[in-house]
Amino acid sequence: MGAYQHILLAVDFSGHGGTVAQRAKDLAEKYQAKLSVIHVLDNIPMPDTGYGTVIPLDKDSCYELLEAEKVKLMQIGDQLGVAQVNRWMVWGAPKQEIVELAERERVDLIVVGSHGRHGLSLLLGSTANSVLHYARCDVMAIRLLNG
Ligand code: AMP
Numbered sequence: 790m791g792a793y794q795h796i797l798l799a800v801d802f803s804g805h806g807g808t809v810a811q812r813a814k815d816l817a818e819k820y821q822a823k824l825s826v827i828h829v830l831d832n833i834p835m836p837d838t839g840y841g842t843v844i845p846l847d848k849d850s851c852y853e854l855l856e857a858e859k860v861k862l863m864q865i866g867d868q869l870g871v872a873q874v875n876r877w878m879v880w881g882a883p884k885q886e887i888v889e890l891a892e893r894e895r896v897d898l899i900v901v902g903s904h905g906r907h908g909l910s911l912l913l914g915s916t917a918n919s920v921l922h923y924a925r926c927d928v929m930a931i932r933l934l935n936g
Pocket of ligand 1: 887901
């Protein structure tokens with residue numbers, strides 16, 4: 790049995806995601822581990838009413854955005870050969886949702902890019918940094934130099 794049994798790839802669909810995805814796939818093959826993939830929806834506008842999360846005002850454009858994100862997740866899942874049940878699209882703050890899913894699904898390695906949409910000027914992007922701090926399993930940040 791390999792060192793890792795369940796690897797979680799976090800994807801934000803930024804330009805260099807392919808490098809990160811390929812590394813996660815290689816690791817899953819090397820360790821014969823289960824591979825899961827998560828995308829957190831954090832860019833779909835949700836009005837803050839003070840009563841928690843509610844349906845967005847413009848339902849049609851929100852639905853289109855959701856569908857587009859889902860298609861991208863399915864494409865990555867197909868490319869990597871990830872089983873349908875291991876493809877996750879959740880709503881919320883990426884740093885929190887990635888760590889929570891990893892705990893719930895007994896992931897032992899999370900793979901993220903060192904930068905995504907949020908952190909090109911930093912050594913480590915904000916999501917990557919947070920996951921590294923709060924995850925209770927190993928985290929591999931794939932170093933990405935350029936956007
Ligand atoms: P950041 O720290 O936000 O620049 O992003 C670094 C890495 O965190 C990305 O390369 C992804 O692996 C992961 N990440 C960022 N945002 C998301 C998201 N919305 N859903 C899933 N993973 C994400």
